Amino acid sequence: MSSPEHKQKIWNLIKDIKVGMLVTKDDDVPRARPMHLVQDDYDGTIWFYTQRSAEKVIEAKGGSEVCLTFSDPDEGIYVSMSGTARLTEDQDVIDKYWNSEVAAWLPEKEDPEVVMLEIDIQMGEHWASKESKVFQLYEIAKANVKNDKTPDIGENEKFGG
Template structure:
């Protein structure tokens, strides 16, 4: 019997778990020459509205690129867990002191020497439009066994990965 697809609500809940658990993402923007440019970002939160939050400095190329073209991509990868997330979204710079106080932790002091008093500190908020994720349906060991079996039998591997696409 084939696995039933997840409901939209369950898929969104799982997406939030993956985004917050994997933490680091590659944020992709478009530079003035039209090139796609990616850089690592640490996810602070995916809130109840589905918005994904990051800290940034205002005077960065990524902020300039987001202000010129709000369309961005986020790519999350957990190679050991075989979990992957892709988010197409719209980004904007946010100056909300209460939200910054909620999300700031001392681990960010590496980038923001004066904490929340660092000149130019801001939040980058990404509102997802389309999201996809892939993860093992039955755990890594079952997936690995299925792939090994396919390798030995020269057969196509069983459908061992769950793949969900969500319009957010």
């Protein structure tokens, strides 16, 4: 998996984005929906609140493979993470991450309908470009003219696996 330093790097990329797209499989068809980060750090697991009756719970039950994506085009940040999803009903975990934003979407935290998806990340990839869009376009044009060089538009790194 990833080192603690790399996990911190991933967290620094996604923590301000806040909303990622969770991709599950509805039968054999990939399906994505937005999910809001609730944790204050990242140790290899991402947590999301949901309702027990939600379709994503059915699609992600029993250790199903899922994908999470986070993007901030204005900052040039893109992160894709793949892992396994499990449902947790642990009230201590539900209490740990509960906040006013969650309360706006879900009933009381003691409601049996309130559960969490635990996503254990196994692998992923991230892209980060600190350069402006104009610079990125310049690099792409330069690579096309030279016909022999990949444009240098920022950092790209795979992790886990």
